[in-house]
Structures are given as structure tokens and as C-alpha cells.
Amino acid sequence: MSCFLPVKFLLLLYHYPLSLSKKSPMEVKDANGNILNDGDTVKLTKDLRLKGTSTTIKRGTTVKNIRLTDSADEIDCRINKMSIVLRTEFVKK
Numbered sequence: 001m002s003c004f005l006p007v008k009f010l011l012l013l014y015h016y017p018l019s020l021s022k023k024s025p026m027e028v029k030d031a032n033g034n035i036l037n038d039g040d041t042v043k044l045t046k047d048l049r050l051k052g053t054s055t056t057i058k059r060g061t062t063v064k065n066i067r068l069t070d071s072a073d074e075i076d077c078r079i080n081k082m083s084i085v086l087r088t089e090f091v092k093k
Contacts, residue, residue, distance in 0.1 A: 034093040042091040
């Protein structure tokens with residue numbers, strides 16, 4: 001078993017360094033303009049019906065431990081043991 005990396009792989013690393021794969025920091029803002037971070041707690045500002053279910057999430061529901069996504073307009077969270085994606089225009093810090 002060889003411990004050397006193939007030459008093709010090393011050439012790829014030379015042309016595409018790993019430092020380019022880092023995400024650029026983006027500002028995710030709630031409905032009031034406050035900046036959101038991973039792990040924040042937010043409240044819903046509007047009743048939301050979930051697509052594909054008959055469930056409605058009521059206004060004022062507290063959502064803990066949010067996660068930011070690749071999009072600045074969406075956050076990922078868990079409500080009632082369901083993992084859902086919320087638009088940031090419907091939450092406030």
C-alpha cells in the first residue's frame with residue numbers, strides 16, 4: 001500500500017486550493033433587520049401553514065437553536081420534531 005498521493009490529485013490541489021472552498025461571510029437578517037447567527041432563538045411573526053401537511057405554526061411560536069443555510073433568506077430549524085426551513089422575513093430575534 002502506497003502512502004503517496006497521485007500526481008493528478010496534487011495538480012488539482014495546486015490549481016484549486018482548499019482556501020477557495022471557504023464560505024464568504026454573509027449577513028442573515030430577520031424581519032426587523034437584526035443579524036441572525038447559528039444557535040439563536042427566534043419567534044414567528046405570522047401564522048404559517050406547512051406545505052404537504054395540515055399543520056399550522058402559530059404566530060409567536062419560539063424556535064430555538066436555528067441553523068443558517070447557504071441562502072441568506074432561509075434558516076433551518078426544528079419545530080414539533082420536524083426539521084423545516086423558514087424564510088427569515090417571518091421571524092424576529
